[in-house]
Amino acid sequence: xxxxxxxxxxxxxxxxxxxxxxxxxxxxxxxxxxxxxxxxxxxxxxxxxxxxxxxxxxxxxxxxxxxxxxxxxxxxxxxxxxxxxxxxxxxxxxxxxxxxxxxxxxxxxxxxxxxxxxxxxxxxxxxxxxxxxxxxxxxxxxxxxxxxxxxxxxxxxxxxxxxxxxxxxxxxxxxxxxxxxxxxxxxxxxxxxxxxxxxxxxxxxxxxxxxxxxxxxxxxxxxxxxxxxxxxxxxxxxxxxxxxxxxxxxxxxxxxxxxxxxxxxxxxxxxxxxxxxxxxxxxxxxxxxxxxxxxxxxxxxxxxxxxxxxxxxxxxxxxxxxxxxxxxxxxxxxxxxxxxxxxxxxxxxxxxxxxxxxxxxxxxxxxxxxxxxxxxxx
Amino acid sequence: xxxxxxxxxxxxxxxxxxxxxxxxxxxxxxxxxxxxxxxxxxxxxxxxxxxxxxxxxxxxxxxxxxxxxxxxxxxxxxxxxxxxxxxxxxxxxxxxxxxxxxxxxxxxxxxxxxxxxxxxxxxxxxxxxxxxxxxxxxxxxxxxxxxxxxxxxxxxxxxxxxxxxxxxxxxxxxxxxxxxxxxxxxxxxxxxxxxxxxxxxxxxxxxxxxxxxxxxxxxxxxxxxxxxxxxxxxxxxxxxxxxxxxxxxxxxxxxxxxxxxxxxxxxxxxxxxxxxxxxxxxxxxxxxxxxxxxxxxxxxxxxxxxxxxxxxxxxxxxxxxxxxxxxxxxxxxxxxxxxxxxxxxxxxxxxxxxxxxxxxxxxxxxxxxxxxxxxxxx
Numbered sequence: 070x071x072x073x074x075x076x077x078x079x080x081x082x083x084x085x086x087x088x089x090x091x092x093x094x095x096x097x098x099x100x101x102x103x104x105x106x107x108x109x110x111x112x113x114x115x116x117x118x119x120x121x122x123x124x125x126x127x128x129x130x131x132x133x134x135x136x137x138x139x140x141x142x143x144x145x146x147x148x149x150x151x152x153x154x155x156x157x158x159x160x161x162x163x164x165x166x167x168x169x170x171x172x173x174x175x176x177x178x179x180x181x182x183x184x185x186x187x188x189x190x191x192x193x194x195x196x197x198x199x200x201x202x203x204x205x206x207x208x209x210x211x212x213x214x215x216x217x218x219x220x221x222x223x224x225x226x227x228x229x230x231x232x233x234x235x236x237x238x239x240x241x242x243x244x245x246x247x248x249x250x251x252x253x254x255x256x257x258x259x260x261x262x263x264x265x266x267x268x269x270x271x272x273x274x275x276x277x278x279x280x281x282x283x284x285x286x287x288x289x290x291x292x293x294x295x296x297x298x299x300x301x302x303x304x305x306x307x308x309x310x311x312x313x314x315x316x317x318x319x320x321x322x323x324x325x326x327x328x329x330x331x332x333x334x335x336x337x338x339x340x341x342x343x344x345x346x347x348x349x350x351x352x353x354x355x356x357x358x359x360x361x362x363x364x365x366x367x368x369x370x371x372x373x374x375x376x377x378x379x380x381x382x383x384x385x386x387x388x389x390x391x392x393x394x395x396x397x398x399x400x401x402x403x404x405x406x407x408x409x410x411x412x413x414x415x416x417x418x419x420x421x422x423x424x425x426x427x428x429x430x431x432x433x434x435x436x437x438x439x440x441x442x443x444x445x446x447x
Numbered sequence: 448x449x450x451x452x453x454x455x456x457x458x459x460x461x462x463x464x465x466x467x468x469x470x471x472x473x474x475x476x477x478x479x480x481x482x483x484x485x486x487x488x489x490x491x492x493x494x495x496x497x498x499x500x501x502x503x504x505x506x507x508x509x510x511x512x513x514x515x516x517x518x519x520x521x522x523x524x525x526x527x528x529x530x531x532x533x534x535x536x537x538x539x540x541x542x543x544x545x546x547x548x549x550x551x552x553x554x555x556x557x558x559x560x561x562x563x564x565x566x567x568x569x570x571x572x573x574x575x576x577x578x579x580x581x582x583x584x585x586x587x588x589x590x591x592x593x594x595x596x597x598x599x600x601x602x603x604x605x606x607x608x609x610x611x612x613x614x615x616x617x618x619x620x621x622x623x624x625x626x627x628x629x630x631x632x633x634x635x636x637x638x639x640x641x642x643x644x645x646x647x648x649x650x651x652x653x654x655x656x657x658x659x660x661x662x663x664x665x666x667x668x669x670x671x672x673x674x675x676x677x678x679x680x681x682x683x684x685x686x687x688x689x690x691x692x693x694x695x696x697x698x699x700x701x702x703x704x705x706x707x708x709x710x711x712x713x714x715x716x717x718x719x720x721x722x723x724x725x726x727x728x729x730x731x732x733x734x735x736x737x738x739x740x741x742x743x744x745x746x747x748x749x750x751x752x753x754x755x756x757x758x759x760x761x762x763x764x765x766x767x768x769x770x771x772x773x774x775x776x777x778x779x780x781x782x783x784x785x786x787x788x789x790x791x792x793x794x795x796x797x798x799x800x801x802x803x804x805x806x807x808x809x810x811x812x813x814x815x816x817x818x819x820x821x822x823x824x825x
Contacts, residue, residue, distance in 0.1 A: 078538065080825060112765055134727075134766045154766050157709040157723055158787040160456065179712050182786040210767055211712050211721050242764065331535040334557050334589050343589050345535055349512075350825075353731035353799055386620065387490055387798055388512045388532050389588055408560040409536040420765055421731055425802070427824035445823050446805035447458060447728075 072430065074438050079331040079411065080350035082426040084441070085374075087434045088325035089307060090122060095323075096289065096306045097126045103295045108132050108151060108282070110304030113420045115444040116429060117145050119307060130173075132302045136163045137447050143172040151175045151282070153238065153302065155203060155211055158186035165194055175235050179203035179212050184223045188230030200232045201282065202271075204239040206263040207256065212239060215267040221274045228276055236280030236299070237271070239264040244287035248317050248361055253291035260288050265297035290318045308419040311368060315360040326423065327374065328367070328414045329430075330390060335403050342380070342406050344390040346414060351385060354421035366390065367414040367422075374413055382414060390414075450808065452816050457709040457789065458728035460804040462819070463752075465812045466703035467685060468500060473701075474667065474684045475504045481673045486510050486529060486660070488682030491798045493822040494807060495523050497685060508551075510680045513825050514541045521550040529553045529660070531616065531680065533581060533589055536564035543572055553613050557581035557590050562601045566608030578610045579660065580649075582617040584641040585634065590617060593645040599652045606654055614658030614677070615649070617642040622665035626695050626739055631669035638666050643675035668696045686797040689746060693738040704801060705752065706745070706792045707808075708768060713781050720758070720784050722768040724792060729763060732799035744768065745792040745800075752791055760792060768792075 074083075100107040109123045112134035120131060120142065130149030133139045139150045148171070152164070156176045167174045176198055178184045184200070191198050202223055205212030213220050227234050241260035247253050260283050271278040283295075284302035286309075295301070305312075308326040309319040330346035348366070357364045369380040369392055384391040392412070394402055406412075416422035423429070423443060431439045452461075478485040487501045490512035498509060498520065508527030511517045517528045526549070530542070534554045545552045554576055556562045562578070569576050580601055583590030591598050605612050619638035625631050638661050649656040661673075662680035664687075673679070683690075686704040687697040708724035726744070735742045747758040747770055762769040770790075772780050784790075794800035801807070806820045 076537075078541070078825060079535065154723065155711040155721065157457065157711050159454075159709055163456070180781075180786055182781070183712065186787060205714075210764060210769065211714070331537055333533040333535050334561065336583075336589070343533065345532065348732075348799065349802060353733070354726075355731070386588060391588065403558075403560070408558055409564060421726070424727060425824075446803075447456060 072438050072440060074430070074432060077329060077430060077438070079329050080346040081329045082423060082429045083327050083329055083413070084308070084429045084431045085325045085327070086431050088323055089119065092306055092309060092323055092325060093123050093126045096303060097128065099290065100301055101127065103292065105295050105298050106300040108300050108302050109307065110134070110153070110302050111138055111142070113304040113307055114423065116441050117141070118431065118441045120147070123307065132304070135447050136160055136167070138444060139167060139172065139174060141444055143167060143170070148173045151201070153177055155179050155183055156187060158183070158190070161187065161190040164198070165190070165196055168196060168198070173199070175199040175201060177201045177203050177238065178223065181219055181223055181226065184226045188226060188232060191231055198232045199235050200227050201235045201238045204237050204264050204267045206239040206260045207241050207243040209243040215263050215270065220267060221271060221276070224271045224274065224276050224278065234271070234276065234278060236278050236282060237264055237267045238282035240302070241283070241285045241288045244285045245312060245316060247287065248315060250291060250317065253287055253318070254293055257288035257292035261292065261295055261298055268297070286313060287316050287318050305419055308423070310419040311364045311415055311417045312356040312360065315357055315362055321376070324415050326416060326419045327370070328416060328422065329372070330412050330414060332406050332408055332410050332412065334408060335406070337402050340394040340402060342392040342394065342402065344392060344412060345388060347387050347389045348385040349387050350425055351390070351414065351416060352418065352421035352425050354416070354418040356417040364417060367416050370413040370415060372411040372413055450816050450818060452808070452810060452814070455707060455808060455816070457707050458724040459707045460801060460807045461705050461707055461791070462497070462686070462807045462809045463703045463705070464809050466701060467497065470684055470687060470701055470703060471501050471504045474681060475506065477668065478679055479505065481670065483673050483676050484678040486678050486680050487685065488512070488531070488680050489516060489520070491682040491685055492801065494819050495519070496809065496819045498525070501685065510682070514538055514545070515825050516822060517545060517550070517552060519822055521545060521548065526551045529579070531555055533557050533561055534565060536561070536568070539565065539568040542576070543568070543574055546574060551577070553577040553579060555579045555581050555616065556601065559597055559601055559604065562604045566604060566610060569609055576610045577613050578605050579613045579616045582615050582642050582645045584617040584638045585619050585621040587621040593641050593648065598645060599649060599654070602649045602652070602654050602656065612654065612656060614656050614660060615642055615645045616660040618680070619661070619663045619666045622663045623690060623694060625665065626693060628669060628695065631665055631695070632671055635666035635670035639670065639673055639676055646675070664691060665694050665696050683797055686801070688797040689742045689793055689795045690734040690738065693735055693740055699754070702793050704794060704797045705748070706794060706800065707750070708790050708792060710784050710786055710788050710790065712786060713784070715780050718772040718780060720770040720772065720780065722770060722790060723766060725765050725767045726763040727765050728803055729768070729792065729794060730796065730799035730803050732794070732796040734795040742795060745794050748791040748793060750789040750791055
């Protein structure tokens with residue numbers, strides 16, 4: 070479906086398709102040069118045309134954050150799917166259904182209890198699950214330390230229990246807290262080294278551990294070598310956002326997602342512009358709050374995307390954005406930003422802002438705008 | 448559709464229906480006693496069975512935050528609908544379409560430019576819009592001060608231009624920042640006094656101003672008299688949440704919305720429990736952060752809803768919740784909270800958490816669980 074941007078109802082989530090394509094090319098070329106396969110994490114877009122663009126550019130398989138994403142991708146013909154959240158035993162029937170339909174689904178665990186549940190369920194249903202073991206490379210969330218005794222125990226339990234051990238995986242999520250290349254390169258090397266070392270421990274125990282999967286957008290864009298790694302997972306690079314801009318891994322002209330909004334009022338005495346993009350449109354994500362530049366609820370731009378440095382999006386209610394002009398005495402705010410005119414907001418966090426919308430409006434270089442639906446919920 | 452809570456996939460948004468019904472009764476009886484009509488704001492639930500329960504209890508008409516909500520309610524047979532966000536001129540065709548189908552839609556403005564756009568569009572399309580004028584009673588967002596010259600000018604512009612002036616409305620949104628009854632009662636009286644005074648100014652100018660509409664959940668539950676007020680709008684009272692609990696207008700046993708989640712792992716050394724409810728399920732709303740008790744991403748409870756005071760939901764990634772046991776040395780976290788077992792989380796902000804889900808699971812006193820769909824997007 071093609072719509073006109075001029076008559077688009079607001080708030081609307083816009084994808085700048087040429088920027089998205091360049092972002093996809095940039096990451097794919099980097100992974101090609103480093104000699105690893107790219108398995109993009111689709112939790113950012115949750116949108117098939119975006120995923121297809123990634124596969125067309127050379128990505129092999131996808132990473133998902135929910136089984137609903139897996140079902141959606143498989144229904145669209147994508148077979149190689151890695152569900153990269155530790156498997157809840159209660160979700161095993163849903164995974165089994167996908168396997169029985171022919172999906173090449175792989176799943177994840179980081180505990181003996183989780184592995185035992187997978188093995189037991191697999192044996193009860195005469196099914197071999199393909200299973201990854203999660204490694205903790207930076208202490209930020211889940212996974213086993215590389216030297217945890219349970220690592221080899223889990224690998225052995227899975228293998229003896231009839232599951233196939235795909236390999237080990239890790240995610241250096243703490244990379245979002247960095248903001249300079251030396252630190253990013255060091256963390257990328259740590260992510261690689263720890264995960265390769267975990268695979269080595271399993272191999273030294275006499276078990277097969279074919280793959281080593283790592284990844285986060287900042288480390289993927291900073292790694293100097295990926296020796297021993299077989300694949301990289303990364304997600305937010307497809308759109309980038311202000312958090313990534315603060316981390317230092319993307320330029321302004323690589324920010325591919327924005328929210329179009331209409332000005333609905335003012336409080337001239339306070340220098341306030343009121344818009345129809347509140348937190349329901351932007352999400353409550355304030356990811357830049359603790360970074361070196363706090364963008365409030367997003368960077369305000371003109372309708373055409375030029376940054377308005379004297380505006381700050383400092384507060385949001387459900388369907389109201391409150392944008393403050395830094396020096397309201399300098400001009401007549403009501404004249405410069407009249408009711409009915411429009412602004413464009415760059416989000417802090419593309420994954421969170423995208424999730425607020427049932428569909429994106431994908432803006433092509435030709436001026437055509439297509440509606441791309443996206444997944445919601447579980 | 449009836450499902451079993453025991454086999455429910457997680458994360459899931461649960462409504463405790465008996466609590467919701469009691470919350471609806473409580474607010475309705477209060478408004479009945481104060482002699483005003485209740486026009487609930489459906490932006491919290493965005494869910495027809497909830498709205499029907501409000502109407503069955505005595506509510507008259509609804510308040511909406513988007514025209515999509517208006518269309519959804521009108522399609523379900525609700526005619527009297529107030530779209531309580533200042534009208535963007537670009538949305539007037541959508542409002543006109545509703546009017547032409549027989550919807551008794553009323554709209555809002557707080558500026559001469561906005562009023563002029565409504566009048567011009569109405570004249571071009573031979574339509575009279577029913578219009579409210581927004582008053583600012585506490586400086587927190589939109590609206591005209593009661594003594595702003597533009598108030599009577601807008602009322603006159605609308606009336607002469609062929610629109611019907613419904614009256615004046617205000618919303619004391621700053622009530623969310625309070626936490627004691629004297630302050631809430633004072634703000635409720637301020638909300639009433641300012642809005643009645645604005646109506647009086649319009650009447651003194653020789654214009655008709657039939658209605659005075661005020662409301663926020665905290666002030667609605669604190670007002671001592673509503674002389675001069677004709678209707679109250681309130682939203683979040685239908686479910687309540689931790690922000691409202693901190694404000695002091697609801698008890699623990701009135702919190703009707705929760706998120707069911709499954710434990711998927713641990714970091715025993717840190718006392719961490721990892722769950723499948725991250726910020727995608729809870730939302731990024733940290734509304735209790737600046738209140739007297741900060742609940743992190745929500746209050747952790749047992750699967751059956753008992754508060755677990757020694758757990759803190761301090762961090763969230765997209766599909767991972769990180770819950771910390773205050774004194775991890777005191778017991779074996781893996782034994783007490785095994786992988787696959789479930790917890791229930793009370794959200795900071797019901798409007799934001801609900802929006803993350805395509806449907807609620809409505810839990811009746813009988814144990815039956817119904818799926819209630821909710822609106823997403825614009």
